Amino acid sequence: MVVDWGIVEANLERMAARVSARGHALWPHVKTHKSLRWARRQMELGARGLMVAKLEEAGPLARHGMDALYVGYPLVGPGPARRLEQLVAADIRVRVAVDSLAGVACLAQVAQATRAPITALVEVDTGFHRCGVATVEEAARLADALTTAGVLYQGITCFGGHITWRLSDDERRAAVVAETRQLAQWSDDLRARGWAPEVVSQGGTVPTGYLELLSAATELRPGTYIYNDTATVLAGAAEWADCAAWVWTTVVSTPTSDRTVVDAGSKTLAGDGPVAGSFGHLRERPDLVVASLSEEHGVIRARDGGRTGLQVGDRLSVVPNHVCTMINLHDAVHLVEGRRVVGSLAVDLRGAVH
Numbered sequence: 001m002v003v004d005w006g007i008v009e010a011n012l013e014r015m016a017a018r019v020s021a022r023g024h025a026l027w028p029h030v031k032t033h034k035s036l037r038w039a040r041r042q043m044e045l046g047a048r049g050l051m052v053a054k055l056e057e058a059g060p061l062a063r064h065g066m067d068a069l070y071v072g073y074p075l076v077g078p079g080p081a082r083r084l085e086q087l088v089a090a091d092i093r094v095r096v097a098v099d100s101l102a103g104v105a106c107l108a109q110v111a112q113a114t115r116a117p118i119t120a121l122v123e124v125d126t127g128f129h130r131c132g133v134a135t136v137e138e139a140a141r142l143a144d145a146l147t148t149a150g151v152l153y154q155g156i157t158c159f160g161g162h163i164t165w166r167l168s169d170d171e172r173r174a175a176v177v178a179e180t181r182q183l184a185q186w187s188d189d190l191r192a193r194g195w196a197p198e199v200v201s202q203g204g205t206v207p208t209g210y211l212e213l214l215s216a217a218t219e220l221r222p223g224t225y226i227y228n229d230t231a232t233v234l235a236g237a238a239e240w241a242d243c244a245a246w247v248w249t250t251v252v253s254t255p256t257s258d259r260t261v262v263d264a265g266s267k268t269l270a271g272d273g274p275v276a277g278s279f280g281h282l283r284e285r286p287d288l289v290v291a292s293l294s295e296e297h298g299v300i301r302a303r304d305g306g307r308t309g310l311q312v313g314d315r316l317s318v319v320p321n322h323v324c325t326m327i328n329l330h331d332a333v334h335l336v337e338g339r340r341v342v343g344s345l346a347v348d349l350r351g352a353v354h
Contacts, residue, residue: 001266001326001333002317003345007244008038008226015208015225016045022211027051027070027201029223032324034349036064049093051203051221054350055083062092070095070221072157074123074131076102081109088114095119099133101145108149120146120323121157121201124186126179128161132188136189143195155197155218156186160204165234165275172235176210183216209237229323230281231272233311243319244335245326246283249298251314260300264318266293270329271296272322277303280318285310290318328353 010177019026020182026296028042029051039050039061048051048067052058058069070193075084075096087094098104099338113117122139125132133139139156163175179202186294198311202217205224214220227245228238249264273279278289279298300316302308311317327333328350335343 001245001247001330002336003227003333004244005335005342007242009041011226011228011238011242011244012038012041013044015222016042016047018211019064019208019220020046020098022214022216024217024297025219027219027221028226029053029072029203029221030057030061030349032223032325032327033226034347034352035345036060036348037078037345039066040064041267042226048219049095051223054353055080055087056354057349058087058092060348060352062087062090066353068093070097070121070201072097072159072221074099074103075106076100076224077106078109081106081113084110084118085113088116088118091116092282093119093285095121095154097121097123097131098142098146100124101142104142104145104149104151107146107151111150117152119152119154121155122146122153124156124158124183126158126160126182127163127175128159130159130161132158136186136193139186140193140195143190144349155199155201156183156190157199157201158183158203159221160202160207163204163206163235165206165231167235169236171212172206173210176213179207180213181311187216205232206235206237206252209235227323227327230278230319230321233281234276240281240283240319243281245323246317246319247280247326248304248315248317251300251310251312251316252297254308254310254312257307258301258305260310262290262298262300262316263296264298265296267295267329268326269293269298269318269320270322270325272320272325277319278321280320283314283317283319 025048123132144152203221205222223253228243249262253261
């Protein structure tokens with residue numbers, strides 16, 4: 001796996017400038033890069049804090065001086081509560097998403113044990129239909145329960161995972177507008193019930209591609225933008241030139257003229273997809289597709305069903321469909337500037353999924 005340092009820097013600077021110009025706070029999601037170096041750089045460029053998926057990602061960030069963290073994954077039960085207590089006891093400013101009374105109980109346990117401030121956002125469902133409450137009544141009930149439990153209710157949060165490359169540009173734009181209207185309505189309804197949100201947190205790199213439409217949000221949480229990938233490009237949120245991460249792979253077999261095998265499979269590229277008929281974008285040969293993956297093999301075919309024109313030993317570079325899952329498969333990546341290797345970058349938080 002290769003990461004182009006210059007493209008990363010351009011991506012980080014561009015997002016920081018765009019978000020700042022609109023008056024939003026930026027809380028990048030580190031689950032894309034899982035790198036202490038990049039997390040630190042995001043903070044240097046003005047991020048207010050960092051979002052993590054799991055608590056195991058939070059610990060190393062905290063130990064390296066990044067002390068404003070948003071845990072987006074639901075925390076439920078005594079185990080997560082004890083681990084969250086350790087972060088709070090170390091004077092880390094922790095914010096947690098919650099969408100259930102069981103989640104409130106977990107945070108209440110931590111607040112009682114530490115006597116320290118814990119901030120929570122109520123997660124609302126704006127169309128992705130994963131986590132998040134479905135009604136303002138549920139959100140108000142959780143806000144009340146948080147306050148009663150001694151946890152600081154700060155507002156609402158969402159993730160527009162349904163706004164993807166599968167939609168046309170007009171459909172994506174309409175979905176972003178609909179999510180913005182929903183968040184505005186949630187805010188108004190909660191205000192009328194005495195739970196006005198101080199923070200309205202909107203997630204996703206694709207929605208930030210329509211930044212001018214995100215009028216209801218006070219903060220944004222993109223993640224993929226640091227590297228970008230095939231899905232991000234096809235969703236209109238990036239160009240191919242903005243893709244900073246790819247895999248160099250070698251043709252190892254050409255059993256037939258229309259079937260070529262490379263040495264990058266699901267243990268290298270991850271298995272997300274196919275996206276637009278392929279398990280990755282072949283930068284040198286967009287007329288070809290990664291038609292299928294097994295553990296260590298990728299099968300390349302022509303989009304038109306004809307000859308691939310490849311020979312054993314040929315090299316190809318593949319932009320992954322979903323870079324976030326691919327990065328978690330690698331201990332380290334090669335850093336390049338153009339075609340020159342300038343170092344390596346450890347994937348510090350690889351496997352931090354507990």
